[in-house]
Amino acid sequence: MLANIGFPGLILILVIALVVFGPKKLPEIGKAAGHTLKEFKKSARDLTGDAADEIKEARDIVKGDESK
Incomplete structure (x- = not known):
């Protein structure tokens, strides 16, 4: 889905976000999104582990049963 956006679409999304949230709020939103993504990756890694x-x-267990 995100692969079809392209560079102009990404610029448009960033400009709209800047207008909606303002320049002071964007770094906070980005930091929160990064932290959330990091926690999600950690949880997924733990789950697969x-x-x-x-x-x-x-x-x-199966190998142990086969040797008997």
Whole structure:
């Protein structure tokens, strides 16, 4: 979806955001958005790591059962 915006569309969005929020509020909004994205990535990384750990444990259990 965002790949179809292009450079002129991005400039238009930034100008509209500048008009709506003002120059003092934009850095705060950007910082909050960056922090939110960072937390989302961290949570997703933790979730996939937990799933990988569970899969590894299941494989270890299955391999242990096969040797009996």
